[in-house]
Amino acid sequence: MNVHVQMFARAKELAGGERVDLSLPDGATVRDVRRALAEAVPPLAALLPFCMFAVDMEYADDDATIPVGAAVACIPPVSGG
Secondary structure (H helix, E strand, C coil): CEEEEEECHHHHHHHCCCEEEEECCCCCEHHHHHHHHHHHCHHHCCCHHHCEEEECCEEECCCCECCCCCCEEEECCCCCC
């Protein structure tokens, strides 16, 4: 299945754009997305352990399955002041 991962903040900068497209097997999990992103975009690898992921606009843990056609987002930690 094709998974389109929306990138935000520092992850967007490191990925070089707002979206990263991945090809994953059906039944893939957030953990699989995290691994595939690290392989597809090596500059993201160090940041990914600290990122949250959302699936269909709800935070999801690494064991969550990605449904076909789901909206997936990679949300890095942010700070401001």
